[in-house]
Amino acid sequence: QQQVKQSPQSLIVQKGGISIINCAYENTAFDYFPWYQQFPGKGPALLIAIRPDVSEKKEGRFTISFNKSAKQFSLHIMDSQPGDSATYFCAASQTNSGYALNFGKGTSLLVTP
Amino acid sequence: GAVVSQHPSWVICKSGTSVKIECRSLDFQATTMFWYRQFPKQSLMLMATSNEGSKATYEQGVEKDKFLINHASLTLSTLTVTSAHPEDSSFYICSARALPPVSYNEQFFGPGTRLTVL
Numbered sequence: 001q002q003q004v005k006q007s008p009q010s011l012i013v014q015k016g017g018i019s020i021i022n023c024a025y026e027n028t029a030f031d032y033f034p035w036y037q038q039f040p041g042k043g044p045a046l047l048i049a050i051r052p053d054v055s056e057k058k059e060g061r062f063t064i065s066f067n068k069s070a071k072q073f074s075l076h077i078m079d080s081q082p083g084d085s086a087t088y089f090c091a092a093s094q095t096n097s098g099y100a101l102n103f104g105k106g107t108s109l110l111v112t113p
Numbered sequence: 114g115a116v117v118s119q120h121p122s123w124v125i126c127k128s129g130t131s132v133k134i135e136c137r138s139l140d141f142q143a144t145t146m147f148w149y150r151q152f153p154k155q156s157l158m159l160m161a162t163s164n165e166g167s168k169a170t171y172e173q174g175v176e177k178d179k180f181l182i183n184h185a186s187l188t189l190s191t192l193t194v195t196s197a198h199p200e201d202s203s204f205y206i207c208s209a210r211a212l213p214p215v216s217y218n219e220q221f222f223g224p225g226t227r228l229t230v231l
Contacts, residue, residue, distance in 0.1 A: 043222040
């Protein structure tokens with residue numbers, strides 16, 4: 001059972017554009033929502049994360065928007081660059097349940113020149 | 114900081130043999146490490162949670178006698194795939210949970226180990 005649903009499965013954006021990836025969850029006990037970036041043949045790298053006490057977090061070109069009532073969160077990549085082409089995973093975890101991450105299925109992002 | 118290494122980065126073995134994969138947190142202590150499996154173009158699937166000094170907790174459907182996990186120290190966890198078969202071929206990734214002041218319970222991932230069973 002997929003506890004975190006991620007969309008779209010793939011995304012093509014022109015250089016300089018905004019990439020938006022969405023995730024939804026059901027378990028209201030989740031209290032940590034990270035985004036990971038993964039390049040082929042590599043392990044995932046933590047990009048940015050948010051906790052439910054804030055609605056938005058920005059780090060450089062990457063922004064997480066969090067809607068607690070809708071149980072949704074999204075990643076915005078501003079001024080997308082070809083080097084951002086990778087697979088992005090959203091995840092969620094629960095502090096009092098071992099911190100195990102529940103991953104979305106991933107979004108393959110291609111930024112064209 | 115917060116670097117996790119895995120060894121080996123890739124391994125090819127014959128069917129029926131056992132393979133050990135090491136996961137180390139290089140610059141922090143990790144009381145909890147996680148092992149994931151990832152098939153091509155798919156998401157990460159949690160196999161087990163490993164706590165230092167105690168038995169690992171396996172996810173439903175993961176054979177604990179086939180995937181042996183040992184977390185002997187605060188910086189090292191090992192995954193042994195016993196009697197490997199071609200269907201065990203996959204990308205195995207570990208992660209380590211860092212504690213304050215390194216981070217607030219964030220998980221840092223290793224670079225992964227590509228296992229190919231012939």
